[in-house]
Amino acid sequence: MNFFKEADVVVIGGGIVGTAILRELSKYKLKAVLIEKEHDVAMATTAANSAILHAGFDAPTGSHKAVMNVRGNIMFHELEEELNLDIRWTGSLVVATSDDEMFSIKELLARGKANGVQGLKILSKEEVLKMEPNLQNVKGALWAPSAGVIWPFTACVSFAECAVQNGAEVLRNVECLGFVKENEAICGVETNEGVIKTKYVINAAGIYSDVIAKLAGDDSFSISPRKGEYILFDKAVSGQLVNGIVFPTPTKKSKGILICTTTHGNVFIGPNANEQDDREDRAVTAAGMDEIIKSARKLIPDLPLNKTITEFAGLRAVSSTGDFVLGKSKINGFYNAAGIQSPGLTSAPAIAEYVVNELISEAKYTVKENFVKDLPRRKPFLRMTNEEREERIKQNKLYGRVVCRCETVTEGEIVDDIHSSVGATTVDGVKRRCRAGMGRCQGGFCEPTVALILARELGISATEVMRSKGKSPIYYPKESR
Amino acid sequence: MEYDVIVIGAGPAGMAAAQSAQENGAKKILLIDRGMVTGGILLQCIHNGFGVHQYGEMLTGPTYAQRAYEQIKDKKEITLWLDTVVLTVTAKKEVTCVNPERGVKKVVGKTIILASGCRERPRGAIRIPGQRLAGIVTAGAAQRMVNCFGFIPGKKIVILGSGDIGLIMARRLTLEGCEVKAVVEICPYSNGLQRNISQCLNDFDIPLYLSHTIVDIHGRDRVAGVTVAKVDEKMQAIAGTEFQIDCDTVVLSVGLIPERTLINNLPLQFDALTGGPLVDQHRQTELAGFFAAGNVVHVHDIVDYVTEEAMIAGKFAALQAQNNVVGGRRVQIKCEKGVRTCVPQFLFLPDVAEDVKLYLRVSKFVREKHLVVKSGNNVLWNQYLMAGRPSEMIMLDIPADSLQNVTDEITVGLE
Incomplete structure (x- = not known):
């Protein structure tokens, strides 16, 4: 059989879980390759979620979800510096508005303590309002100081780029179509580009992780997509909303519709939680928006709805097992990191550590001595001091040209993001990395320009530049006359 | 570096403001724009219909922009910084801007004219x-x-x-x-x-x-x-x-929204309906020395009025920079009875009264009404309006004589 590539381990899926696994693998003397069917990493669940690093009091004690959440939260505190992650450690509040809910948050407190979450306490109404003066109907809240909010796109890119820096490979636009087995053990991954020879496969395919598992012969779980919709507000009205992370008291189905300030200072409300069959339908619905607005108004009645800048929806991979599906499967050489819904983002580094440890204990690869854990520092122009800006512009003039006015993103940053090791190839890819187009005009002004910069830097025609997934051009040629 | 007048944005409003500031005695004027050439959004408006009131001709957007540029290009008092984005403006009138060649520069103006236009919803x-x-x-x-x-x-x-x-x-x-x-x-x-x-x-x-x-x-x-x-x-x-x-x-x-990001954090009040800062008839905001003109104040349907309005801003910014200001008091203009918005939102009543022009929009389509401007029960001005539609701005020219009797808040409404 012909192989287009040989690896020791193939990771399927370039979301936060897959890239964290790839980075973990790159600590060992082995050849790790990640394949992602889309043109970029962080394209599905990682791209549309609440971006919260949960403290870990929600999941049942002893579950993978609980263990990975608490461990992942601790790991993110360490990774923040190494990977130059964009995190605000705000702490989180679960707000109770009735006596029943006060009872519920006390249960959460007890569960959190059992899960090993540090620093949890119940706050009085006055203490809550001191932190979040705009909240209404508050009786008290559960305070979790270790929670935070992260910028998930760059986190995912940083995991991937750290892995690449340590010899791993990220192949985008490569889709897993099946597996090659020998003596019931995995020995290759069939893709649209050909077969990759490998000894091990780790399935981190998110919404499609059950499909991939079935292709390998593992039908131990199934995934149902659960849609969550969000509404994002202009930074200008953040002061009328919240400073940190505010959850309502959870129900059985979800943690509820929260109000949260992102790492960049925009407030969002969401998500709701609706099961669906379709694995690609990320449409925002009128009913969904009404639902989240209605719910958020319980805590902040006076929402500035004329200051919304975008709405989006993400799909979460809910496993039939009720928990994360982690580790060795019944198929030799096939490992799962599947069914990763909330708190999956927080858990990602812990899941990576867990699954890779399990693989290493079987495969006996040895640790690299020269693993480079730190990524080069890159500070957004917006957050530089004027002295730092001056210095940067002296090195590269393109840092003196602002392309995205709303988020103050320079041409230099865009070009650097296109040429980095897991670089942007689309307008959305640029947007996720450096935020050009993330602001109040939502790319109305800069998107056409960003597309032209991509064409120039990638050496392609403007009509070949895609906005995001699949065939999504920005420009069409004018008809020749 | 200190300037008499710093104009942010070199579209039709900014260019007219700079021109007028120069004509009214300002010696050091800095005009800043993010584009590679002046003209702003006019450059992409290649259809015609611009300039009927200003030039008595139907021009295309780029031609209108060129005409405006001709007025300022050889003026030694006007420094033009292109390919330059303003990062911040402070209440002390310090403007920090960035350009690939110059890097980050901080400049100070005796007065500032914000002419940053609008953006799309x-x-x-x-x-x-x-x-x-x-x-x-x-x-x-x-x-x-x-x-x-x-x-x-x-x-x-x-x-x-x-x-x-x-x-x-x-x-x-x-x-x-x-x-x-x-x-x-x-x-x-x-x-x-x-x-x-x-x-x-x-x-x-x-x-x-x-x-x-x-x-x-x-x-x-x-x-x-x-x-x-x-x-x-x-x-x-x-x-x-x-x-x-x-x-x-x-x-x-x-819809278009005034692009006021730069002044969002200044101690200014904004008009909930136009989206722009509150101004008096000189286009001075509530913060002394801060002026605004063009679509950042309210979105216009015709560029000629942008130019006209910016000329006023440029003139009074220049006079203020030269300490040539007259005393007076400010009264608020309130919209009522079918008038949706009015710019200016304040009248500055100097000791010697001057002619004032109000730019109005009505809430809904109306026919055969009177636009009535009052101060208390005192009718200052009454003008017949054959038809008014929300999409078209209505101008009211009020002569200085009519403003002698202003006692308190002014109202403008349809009767």
């Missing part, structure tokens, strides 16, 4: 349901793509909103070979000028659906179609009236 601001796809562009972005970059945004187009840029783009895209399938407007009337309805839609048989809106956008990666529905008086979609239009592009012309 994005999809997210009106919360249209559906997938997030390629093929949804604002009308201004589509205009830049077609007229400045030489591409089309798609082939089968539905335009949401019938503001002027939407209408202009319906014609432009048709001329470029696109099929413009419909213009969909949620209001029972168009928000564009009558002449544009006639010249851009009727002349090309493009259907205009009034009291309709897009309730869903379909497709996976790129727009594949939209669902349109009729709306009731409260602008809520009426179930059962939905129909599909097959298209690959949705062009949004759903």
